[in-house]
Amino acid sequence: MNRIVVVGGVLVILAVVAFFILFAQLGPIITRVVEHMGSEMTRAPVTLDKTEISATSGVGAMHGLKVGNPVNFESESALKFSRVKLVVDPATLTQPTVVIKEVLIAAPEVTYEFGGGNSNIDVLRKNVETYVRSAGGSGEDSGGERGGKKFIIEKLSIRDGKINISATLLKGNAMTVTLPNIELKDIGKSTGGATAGEVARQLFSALNAGVNRAVGGLDLAGVEGVMKEAVSDVQKQLEEGDGGSVKSLEDAGEKVGEAMKGLFGQ
Numbered sequence: 001m002n003r004i005v006v007v008g009g010v011l012v013i014l015a016v017v018a019f020f021i022l023f024a025q026l027g028p029i030i031t032r033v034v035e036h037m038g039s040e041m042t043r044a045p046v047t048l049d050k051t052e053i054s055a056t057s058g059v060g061a062m063h064g065l066k067v068g069n070p071v072n073f074e075s076e077s078a079l080k081f082s083r084v085k086l087v088v089d090p091a092t093l094t095q096p097t098v099v100i101k102e103v104l105i106a107a108p109e110v111t112y113e114f115g116g117g118n119s120n121i122d123v124l125r126k127n128v129e130t131y132v133r134s135a136g137g138s139g140e141d142s143g144g145e146r147g148g149k150k151f152i153i154e155k156l157s158i159r160d161g162k163i164n165i166s167a168t169l170l171k172g173n174a175m176t177v178t179l180p181n182i183e184l185k186d187i188g189k190s191t192g193g194a195t196a197g198e199v200a201r202q203l204f205s206a207l208n209a210g211v212n213r214a215v216g217g218l219d220l221a222g223v224e225g226v227m228k229e230a231v232s233d234v235q236k237q238l239e240e241g242d243g244g245s246v247k248s249l250e251d252a253g254e255k256v257g258e259a260m261k262g263l264f265g266q
Contacts, residue, residue, distance in 0.1 A: 026093075027051040027060070034062070041200050043127045044068045044078065058090040058101075070127060073113045073120040075166050079207075080109040097193035098149060103156040110179055112211055113166035121211050125204040132197040150193025156203065158182040163214050180210045 030051040038046030045068035053060025067079040083106060089099040113120040161179030187202055188194030194202075 026053055026055065030062075034065070037196055038067065038200075041128045041131045041197060042067060042070070042124050044070045044124060053086065053088065055090055055093065058086075058088040058093075060086045060088065062086065067124070069111075069113065069120050070123045073115065073123075075111045075113045075120070078111055078113075078120045078124060080111075081105050082107065082109075096150060097188075098151050100151055100153045101155070103153055105156075105158045106160060108158060108161040108179070110161060110163045110207075110211060111166060112163050112215055115166075119211075121204075121208050125201075125208045128197065128200045128204050132195075132201050135195070135197055148195060150188065150195055151199055152189050152193055153187040153199065154185065154189070156184040156187060158207070158210070161210075163211055165215065177214045180213055182206050182210050 027050065030053065031048045034048045034051070035046050038048075047064070047066050047068075048062055049064030051060065051062045062084040063082070065079075065081040065084060066077050069075060069078050085102065085104040085106070086100065087102040089101060092099045110121065158179070159181050161181075163177050163179050165175040165177070184202060184206055187199055
């Protein structure tokens with residue numbers, strides 16, 4: 001009997017040790033998954049410096065999360081999240097559906113690049129939607145990536161963010177506007193859990209809507225059109241070689257200048 005008790009005690013200790021070894025590696029595992037799946041979903045490079053999470057309290061954070069740009073956009077990145085706070089129900093970490101009580105993205109930095117009649121943020125949103133559809137999740141009630149983890153997020157907040165209008169578009173002129181605060185509640189709750197793709201889709205949709213509200217009053221398409229027209233005029237004059245290139249440059253400068261004044265409300 002004593003021998004059975006000893007063996008049982010050893011097995012319990014081994015189980016506890018294995019449990020803590022597993023959760024000691026939870027942060028690096030989350031980091032790798034975010035980078036891999038994030039890049040697949042957005043079709044843009046996603047990097048994450050590190051993830052910290054306590055298996056006992058469920059409180060953690062992701063540090064240095066950066067989402068690059070899709071192809072044909074030139075700015076360094078689309079999104080930078082220096083710190084994302086996480087509060088997870090630790091009892092659900094090993095369950096098929098993980099309950100996340102809170103996600104707080106504080107002071108994110110968005111770089112909004114407009115070109116070719118579209119923005120980088122909208123392209124990222126569309127890429128995520130395409131990923132979800134290809135994984136089998138065309139609707140809110142879909143299972144999405146079949147067989148994978150699901151999530152219920154009780155509260156997701158984005159606060160105190162800023163939007164940098166692309167320096168490429170503005171030809172070196174810096175412009176920053178405030179990103180409206182965003183709050184989403186009970187993601188996946190009504191369907192028993194949302195896949196990672198569905199969560200990303202809702203996040204990017206809300207983010208895209210917030211960015212569009214912030215920059216909606218700026219005539220970025222108009223400025224882009226003026227710049228293209230000005231460049232085209234200069235190129236035409238230079239190709240014709242009729243001596244009017246200097247005058248064309250002056251006219252082009254005036255056109256761009258007026259467009260920029262209108263953009264900045266001057």
